[in-house]
Amino acid sequence: MEHIELFFKSVFVDNMVFAYFLGMCSYLAVSKKVSTAVGLGAAVIFVLAITVPLNWLLDQYLLQEGALTWLGEEYADYDLSFLSFIMFIATIATMVQLVEIIVEKFSPSLYNSLGIFLPLIAVNCAILGGSLFMQSREIETLGLALNYGIASGIGWFLAILAIAAIREKIRYSNVPAPLRGLGITFIITGLMAIGFMSFGGMLTGGEDEATEESREDTVGMVSTTDTANTIKETDLSLETKEGTNKQ
Amino acid sequence: MGLLSKKDSKLIMDPLADNNPITIQVLGICSALAITAQLKPSIVMAISVMFVMGVGNVVISLMRNIIPSKIRIIVQLIVVATLVIIVDQVLKAFAYTLSKELSVFIGLIITNCIIMGRFEAFALANGTWRSFLDGIGNALGYGVILIIVGFFRELLGSGTLFGFKVLGDPVEKTGLYAIGYENNGFMVLPPMALIVVGIIIWVQRSRNKDLIED
Numbered sequence: 001m002e003h004i005e006l007f008f009k010s011v012f013v014d015n016m017v018f019a020y021f022l023g024m025c026s027y028l029a030v031s032k033k034v035s036t037a038v039g040l041g042a043a044v045i046f047v048l049a050i051t052v053p054l055n056w057l058l059d060q061y062l063l064q065e066g067a068l069t070w071l072g073e074e075y076a077d078y079d080l081s082f083l084s085f086i087m088f089i090a091t092i093a094t095m096v097q098l099v100e101i102i103v104e105k106f107s108p109s110l111y112n113s114l115g116i117f118l119p120l121i122a123v124n125c126a127i128l129g130g131s132l133f134m135q136s137r138e139i140e141t142l143g144l145a146l147n148y149g150i151a152s153g154i155g156w157f158l159a160i161l162a163i164a165a166i167r168e169k170i171r172y173s174n175v176p177a178p179l180r181g182l183g184i185t186f187i188i189t190g191l192m193a194i195g196f197m198s199f200g201g202m203l204t205g206g207e208d209e210a211t212e213e214s215r216e217d218t219v220g221m222v223s224t225t226d227t228a229n230t231i232k233e234t235d236l237s238l239e240t241k242e243g244t245n246k247q
Numbered sequence: 248m249g250l251l252s253k254k255d256s257k258l259i260m261d262p263l264a265d266n267n268p269i270t271i272q273v274l275g276i277c278s279a280l281a282i283t284a285q286l287k288p289s290i291v292m293a294i295s296v297m298f299v300m301g302v303g304n305v306v307i308s309l310m311r312n313i314i315p316s317k318i319r320i321i322v323q324l325i326v327v328a329t330l331v332i333i334v335d336q337v338l339k340a341f342a343y344t345l346s347k348e349l350s351v352f353i354g355l356i357i358t359n360c361i362i363m364g365r366f367e368a369f370a371l372a373n374g375t376w377r378s379f380l381d382g383i384g385n386a387l388g389y390g391v392i393l394i395i396v397g398f399f400r401e402l403l404g405s406g407t408l409f410g411f412k413v414l415g416d417p418v419e420k421t422g423l424y425a426i427g428y429e430n431n432g433f434m435v436l437p438p439m440a441l442i443v444v445g446i447i448i449w450v451q452r453s454r455n456k457d458l459i460e461d
Contacts, residue, residue, distance in 0.1 A: 020277075021281045025360040089328050090325075122320060124358065125358040127358070128357060129277075129351060178456075183445050183448040185445075186444050194436075
């Protein structure tokens, strides 16, 4: 139960892009085509799924206050948490390098299509943000940390997929010239973020009326943006809502 | 400016408008949006980034001839992470509530693409003084956007600036509230940050047609 709740919360309610603006740089830079967006999204899920549990272990057994107790009683008072930034980023950089080597070895075609974006994952704030949130929210077990990593990755993946689909279509519409490209992408992301805010009541045990309202909101969003992709996403969200109602 | 040559002052002035890191180079947006609901954290963030960028650019440009190009990303990350730890510890010591408010976003300066972007694009190829100016200039350009967004969001969202009630008191109905003005609670929520930045981009590109994308 705990796992399901954390999963849906990380994918929809605390979505990396729409609720915290993490990984916006690559989100904006790589979302011009759906195919590259899918590649990067998958890589982000993978790296998050590795680094969050690893950093959880680091945090539990090295960095937290009293984490060094396993070394002996005299180390019980040590608090190394000020080192967490440097430890986390080192783990992430190493893992990204490792992933790069593995992908290059086993799937050169994927490696070539991802190109420069693979090393750039190291400086994607969503990755470091995942680890820092894991630390500040005090996630309790390794399993939950793994779940959190995968779920936030999926949330990021959904976001970049949706915006890439919208951007592919919006090329054919008559946007005011100064707003073309970056400007309209910002505004659409803002609108999508408003849509995602309606997931907020999903897990807080909100009243039934509140869920009804939020459902209307999401449907309203679709009619304005009008892309196959967002419709798919709302389908998904409705499904998850039913899922949580069953709970 | 006697101190700066024309070329040097260009390094400072360019990022403020026509080569702004946020609206033109599209770097460092993550943190720019998340902490701008109020003016005070926006300014603290801008100053922190200015410190990290200024010092970081100097350090990298001093080391640029001895960093092997294969491991330069890790070296850069370590330099940034060290500087960010300093900022974080200073904030925790002198402004604890503020550092709680900024939560993970101080840590996320490490992965702020502005910093890596300027290291890669400038500090690795230029001398120390010029790199320092470039760092300060880009941090100023970043700070300007942060402050504009923070200003509008705090003013329209909660009717205050730096926590002072500039539009009157919403409870006692003084000032603007006396004639029926209401706070726009939407401005405080995250999505409006994106839309405000979108509008800034719109205004900037309507004024300078060269910047329009096709």
